[in-house]
Amino acid sequence: MICIKVYGLKIKLYFVPDPPATKFLSSVSVFQVVMKIIKHYQEEGQGSEVVQGVLLGLVVEDRLEITNCFPFPQHTEDDADFDEVQYQMEMMRSLRHVNIDHLHVGWYQSTFYGSFVSRALLDSQFSYQHAIEESVVLIYDPIKTAQGSLCLKAYRLTPKLMEICREKDFSADGLKKASVGYENMFEEVPIVIKNSHLINVLLWELEDKSTAADKHELLNLSSSTHLEKSLQMLMDRVDEMSQDINNCLFFIPLQYIQRRQQENAQRQSRGEPPLPEEDLSKMFKPPQPPPRMDTLLIASQLSTYCQTIKEFTSQNLGKLFMAEALQGTSSYS
Amino acid sequence: FRIPQNNELSPPAGHVNFLLIREIHVANVASTGFCQPPTSAGGQQHESHGDLRSLSSSLFIIILHFLYEIMAVHGPVVKIHPVVLASIVDSYERRNEGATRVIGTLLGTTDKHSVEVTNCFSVPHNESEDEVAVDMEFAKNMYELHKKVSPSEVIIGWYATGYDITEHSVLIHEYYSREAPNPIHLTVDTALQSNKMNIRAYVSSQMGVPGKTVGVMFTPLTVKYVYYDTERIGVELLQRTRASPSRTNGLTTDLAQVASAAGRVQEMLTTVLSYIEDILSGKVMADNSVGRFLMDLVNKVPKITAEDFESMLNSNINDLLMVTYLANLTQAQIALNEKLVVL
Numbered sequence: 001m002i003c004i005k006v007y008g009l010k011i012k013l014y015f016v017p018d019p020p021a022t023k024f025l026s027s028v029s030v031f032q033v034v035m036k037i038i039k040h041y042q043e044e045g046q047g048s049e050v051v052q053g054v055l056l057g058l059v060v061e062d063r064l065e066i067t068n069c070f071p072f073p074q075h076t077e078d079d080a081d082f083d084e085v086q087y088q089m090e091m092m093r094s095l096r097h098v099n100i101d102h103l104h105v106g107w108y109q110s111t112f113y114g115s116f117v118s119r120a121l122l123d124s125q126f127s128y129q130h131a132i133e134e135s136v137v138l139i140y141d142p143i144k145t146a147q148g149s150l151c152l153k154a155y156r157l158t159p160k161l162m163e164i165c166r167e168k169d170f171s172a173d174g175l176k177k178a179s180v181g182y183e184n185m186f187e188e189v190p191i192v193i194k195n196s197h198l199i200n201v202l203l204w205e206l207e208d209k210s211t212a213a214d215k216h217e218l219l220n221l222s223s224s225t226h227l228e229k230s231l232q233m234l235m236d237r238v239d240e241m242s243q244d245i246n247n248c249l250f251f252i253p254l255q256y257i258q259r260r261q262q263e264n265a266q267r268q269s270r271g272e273p274p275l276p277e278e279d280l281s282k283m284f285k286p287p288q289p290p291p292r293m294d295t296l297l298i299a300s301q302l303s304t305y306c307q308t309i310k311e312f313t314s315q316n317l318g319k320l321f322m323a324e325a326l327q328g329t330s331s332y333s
Numbered sequence: 334f335r336i337p338q339n340n341e342l343s344p345p346a347g348h349v350n351f352l353l354i355r356e357i358h359v360a361n362v363a364s365t366g367f368c369q370p371p372t373s374a375g376g377q378q379h380e381s382h383g384d385l386r387s388l389s390s391s392l393f394i395i396i397l398h399f400l401y402e403i404m405a406v407h408g409p410v411v412k413i414h415p416v417v418l419a420s421i422v423d424s425y426e427r428r429n430e431g432a433t434r435v436i437g438t439l440l441g442t443t444d445k446h447s448v449e450v451t452n453c454f455s456v457p458h459n460e461s462e463d464e465v466a467v468d469m470e471f472a473k474n475m476y477e478l479h480k481k482v483s484p485s486e487v488i489i490g491w492y493a494t495g496y497d498i499t500e501h502s503v504l505i506h507e508y509y510s511r512e513a514p515n516p517i518h519l520t521v522d523t524a525l526q527s528n529k530m531n532i533r534a535y536v537s538s539q540m541g542v543p544g545k546t547v548g549v550m551f552t553p554l555t556v557k558y559v560y561y562d563t564e565r566i567g568v569e570l571l572q573r574t575r576a577s578p579s580r581t582n583g584l585t586t587d588l589a590q591v592a593s594a595a596g597r598v599q600e601m602l603t604t605v606l607s608y609i610e611d612i613l614s615g616k617v618m619a620d621n622s623v624g625r626f627l628m629d630l631v632n633k634v635p636k637i638t639a640e641d642f643e644s645m646l647n648s649n650i651n652d653l654l655m656v657t658y659l660a661n662l663t664q665a666q667i668a669l670n671e672k673l674v675v676l
Contacts, residue, residue: 031571032423035564039451042561043483070421073481076436087478094475097468098455100428145563149590181671193571198422198523201530203572204414209558219594221652227656238663246672253519299667306660313653318591320649326634327642 031195031203034152035067040071041110041142054088055106055138056095064189068100068106104128106154108138113233114308117186117301119293125157126165136189139189143309147226152222154189182299221319227312234305241298410447411517411534412559413527413567417453417492418521418532423453425494425523432460434495436505438472439519440479448489448517448561452479458505467508490517495526498535503549506537518551520598532556607631 033055041051053071057064070091072084092102106128109116116139128135141151157165160180195203417439428435437455441448454475476488491509493502502518509516515536521530535551560568605627611617624663637645 012359019520030423032416032419034571035419036416038561038563038567039414039416040482042563043451043485071482087481089477090474094471094478096456098424099472100424111566142563144599146564150567182667196422196426197428198530200417201525201567202418202422205532206418206558206568207572219591219598224652227652231656231659234660234663241667241670243400299671302667303664306664309660310614310657312468315591316653317650318588319655320646322595324642324646327637 003007030065030067031193031199033066033194034150036069036071037138037140037152038107038111038142038145041140044071050112053108054091054104055108055136056092056101056103057105058101058103059134064104064105064136065194068095072140102133104132106132106135106137108140110140112140112144113229114141114305115233115237115301117297117304119297122157122165122293122297125155126162129162131156138191143226144312146187147182147220152191154174154191155186156189158187180296182296182303185296186302199251219322221316221323227309227316229297230305230309230312234302234309237298237302237305241295241302244295244298362389393671409443409517409554410535410557411519411554412449412557413448413519413532413534414449414451414559414561417450417562418454420455421492421494421519421521422523429457434460434493436467436493438476438488438509439490439492439517440476440483441489442485443488450489450517450519452483452486453492454479460501465504467505469508486515488513490519492519492521493520494523496520496522496531496553502551504620506549506551510537517554 037053039051044051051071053069056068056070058067061067073087092104098104101128107124109121121137125135128137136154136156139153139155141153144326158180161184164180179231392649418669420628421435421437424437425435435455436458439454440452441450443449456468456472456475458465460466478484488509491505495648498520506518508551509518518535518537520531520535522529534556536553536554537549538552539548539550540550558560608617609625609627612619647649
């Protein structure tokens with residue numbers, strides 16, 4: 001409540017803050033989870049296959065604590081005798097015996113150069129979030145991590161998007177009504193890593209035994225391959241986007257309208273009464289309005305690509321300036 | 334007595350060791366299967382050997398740790414990934430009330446000279462003075478589940494938290510030798526007895542008089558920490574939680590990471606510089622090998638003429654700026670497109 005005193009009048013303004021978009025402000029992850037995800041990708045995910053798994057943990061006040069995880073096997077050819085649900089149930093039952101939190105709080109997935117926004121992800125995350133309100137999807141980018149800095153992000157669907165998915169109303173009108181743009185599809189949840197004291201002791205031990213020489217991936221100057229790949233993916237997506245837009249345009253019978261207008265203009269010039277404006281909907285079967293969800297997804301993906309590319313270039317600029325400084329001093333010696 | 338060739342024991346210590354092992358072996362023989370409590374006959378034997386056993390086991394432990402320091406290790410090198418240690422500590426923290434230690438299975442791969450431990454899971458067990466019960470069914474189940482995800486991992490041993498190797502360990506080790514050809518036993522000292530978390534690995538070897546009383550001895554092995562590249566980077570990030578009082582750490586932004594990496598290099602340079610100053614002022618003796626490394630270091634900065642370097646730098650910077658510009662343009666385009674399409 002803000003009170004303003006204006007010339008003796010007291011005007012009370014009620015300041016009502018927006019209800020927070022998400023009740024859960026941050027997710028807390030633990031050393032173990034991060035290591036397991038990294039290891040899972042490293043061992044089973046070489047190539048462009050995504051690796052997936054389930055996150056387990058607890059909800060504490062305004063934080064989502066992720067304390068453990070287990071991986072999902074890849075989809076192999078012998079899918080017939082493999083039941084995912086059963087695997088999950090078995091795993092969770094077993095983990096309960098050893099006092100590991102067995103509550104589902106989300107899932108994780110690895111990504112290839114940042115391309116993770118897809119229909120499949122949306123559907124999975126929607127079903128998770130529908131069942132468990134606080135669930136997140138952790139996206140792990142192994143290639144960016146290999147370049148020097150751990151790249152782990154947590155996303156949730158915004159409530160608006162949840163509404164839309166619930167009603168399955170993906171048409172243009174539906175989206176406009178809920179005012180969902182590509183920017184408010186996913187919201188990022190900040191990740192905080194919290195370790196217990198024993199783990200800290202373990203980290204000291206590991207630090208003891210590791211040499212200083214192995215830690216400098218981040219300062220590697222050669223970045224062109226990564227940049228090329230990212231730009232390639234960006235271009236592919238832009239192509240998809242333009243195709244999608246073209247599809248949208250075809251649904252409006254523009255050509256027919258234009259021809260009609262031309263004819264009317266001609267008739268007017270000849271002094272004849274114009275043709276009656278026929279109801280277009282009787283001439284052409286009203287086509288299905290194209291699903292706008294794909295456009296949204298592509299737009300969101302493009303925006304993510306651009307964001308990662310910008311981060312990458314800013315880092316590289318920093319590194320180049322460092323290299324310049326090094327050259328500069330040596331040229332004086 | 335014939336002591337197997339692959340043990341380098343100094344005779345007195347070996348002698349004592351052998352006696353102690355015999356006591357443990359008696360306990361071994363006395364309990365029939367390790368999932369069942371010892372039979373009454375075995376129980377009697379327990380009592381008569383109780384005092385001697387406790388004394389001998391403590392002596393055994395002391396000698397074992399002494400030997401760990403001085404003995405040459407034979408057997409495979411054990412390479413551990415940090416993920417395994419993290420899981421072990423975590424399962425220790427979640428142990429049932431009243432349990433003093435936790436045990437579990439180690440999974441990994443072996444080859445001729447080394448054993449690589451890449452995964453583990455804890456197994457519920459009950460331990461008391463006289464008996465030990467391990468849920469074998471659970472262990473098998475979990476192994477099956479894990480195999481579905483990573484089919485190349487096999488059971489290579491087991492771990493236990495705590496400082497000692499107790500009699501029960503021998504029994505559990507025997508169980509694991511049925512599952513794996515030469516199981517590794519890993520101990521992680523979570524009670525921090527010597528102010529350090531001692532992580533040790535052992536392999537068991539037979540010793541004693543063949544045909545008569547045969548005992549089991551745990552020979553220590555060298556332990557190395559092995560990381561994948563990405564693991565190392567992950568661990569490095571997580572190291573930072575040591576510094577903060579609330580033990581938390583957020584993931585940093587891009588430029589901050591470059592800045593911190595630069596900071597690290599700077600620190601290292603200052604260390605090297607101070608060392609050189611010390612040598613120049615005569616405080617420290619100059620070491621030739623270090624000098625050679627320093628030469629290498631200085632020569633690593635490539636000698637490029639100023640113009641060439643300028644042009645390289647500029648072209649790189651131009652590339653990056655162009656890409657940034659394109660990315661911004663694309664983002665603006667998408668935003669515009671959205672407004673138009675939704676209209």
